[in-house]
Amino acid sequence: MQDEYVKTFAKIHIDDDRKMEMRKALEMEMASVRKPAKRTHLGTGAKIGIAAAALAVSVGGLLAFPPTRNVIAASVRSLFKIVVPDDATDVIEQVNSGREERVIPTDDVSESEAEEMLAIVASQDAEEDNYLESVIVSADYYTDPDLNELANYYAQQGYSILDLQKDSIFLDYEHEFDTRDWYSEGFFLTFQIGDNATSRFGTIMAFKATEDQLDGFLKNKLDLINYEREEHGQSTVAFDELWTKSTDDEGNIVYKGSWTGPEPEMKILPSDSARFMAFEVTYDTDTQIVTCYIEEGGGIG
Numbered sequence: 534m535q536d537e538y539v540k541t542f543a544k545i546h547i548d549d550d551r552k553m554e555m556r557k558a559l560e561m562e563m564a565s566v567r568k569p570a571k572r573t574h575l576g577t578g579a580k581i582g583i584a585a586a587a588l589a590v591s592v593g594g595l596l597a598f599p600p601t602r603n604v605i606a607a608s609v610r611s612l613f614k615i616v617v618p619d620d621a622t623d624v625i626e627q628v629n630s631g632r633e634e635r636v637i638p639t640d641d642v643s644e645s646e647a648e649e650m651l652a653i654v655a656s657q658d659a660e661e662d663n664y665l666e667s668v669i670v671s672a673d674y675y676t677d678p679d680l681n682e683l684a685n686y687y688a689q690q691g692y693s694i695l696d697l698q699k700d701s702i703f704l705d706y707e708h709e710f711d712t713r714d715w716y717s718e719g720f721f722l723t724f725q726i727g728d729n730a731t732s733r734f735g736t737i738m739a740f741k742a743t744e745d746q747l748d749g750f751l752k753n754k755l756d757l758i759n760y761e762r763e764e765h766g767q768s769t770v771a772f773d774e775l776w777t778k779s780t781d782d783e784g785n786i787v788y789k790g791s792w793t794g795p796e797p798e799m800k801i802l803p804s805d806s807a808r809f810m811a812f813e814v815t816y817d818t819d820t821q822i823v824t825c826y827i828e829e830g831g832g833i834g
Contacts (some may be wrong), residue, residue, distance in 0.1 A: 576630055612679055613785055613815050615737050615826050621724040625693045628661060646669045668699040683739045684720055692722040697740055715750035716740035733830030742823050751776055751788060754812060758792045765794040786816040797833055806831045822833055
């Protein structure tokens with residue numbers, strides 16, 4: 534949506550100083566409506582990791598969790614599970630709350646320009662609704678017992694379960710960087726971490742894959758990171774330069790990788806910072822389940 538705002542603002546005949554005032558006012562409004570994010574109360578063992586999430590939506594919200602949550606968590610046998618950060622809020626809650634709280638700056642533009650901006654926003658809302666309706670599934674959607682347990686683990690905490698295959702049909706969000714042959718089935722959940730003014734975005738993925746498919750997944754993400762590096766004037770890196778391989782205490786294979794772009798040449802707002810992506814991928818060779826954490830943030834505006 535930000536891209537469409539930029540295009541629309543470019544058409545509006547007001548000086549740059551006034552446009553900047555409008556931008557600052559919008560961010561101040563976002564900061565003033567900060568809400569406490571949803572709490573999982575699952576401790577601080579979150580594993581931080583991978584980026585390139587499927588959604589980049591603005592959001593906020595507060596959910597309560599059923600008292601049976603700890604029982605459900607305990608039922609996830611020996612499967613490795615990523616703990617959601619304490620200050621994370623589910624993407625659906627964020628979409629709804631973000632729409633209620635947003636301010637569209639139409640006061641200082643002509644009636645036709647205001648109508649165009651509102652039409653852009655309405656169109657984007659409809660696209661988001663269509664996307665979410667197409668990809669959200671129930672936790673019991675998965676016949677694989679391990680994926681089913683993991684999906685229920687997150688669903689019982691209030692997170693929406695989005696199917697990888699349905700997502701790939703609806704939206705090819707990584708284009709040539711994602712061949713979609715790196716899993717047999719799986720899901721993801723995505724959330725905002727922190728408040729609207731200083732947030733970053735996280736995604737947790739869980740999918741079934743062979744070791745060859747896992748290698749393909751890692752290569753796809755390498756291609757994505759190298760694309761970002763080139764876009765930011767940085768040299769590309771090889772597989773072993775991005776991914777560090779290790780083994781955790783349970784014998785799972787772990788890959789970690791991260792990237793940080795250059796600091797912006799001009800920072801205007803407190804939220805303006807270097808773009809970053811961070812990845813952590815864990816592979817259980819016994820169950821052939823891949824779990825990965827995706828986190829990204831930074832940028833301008």
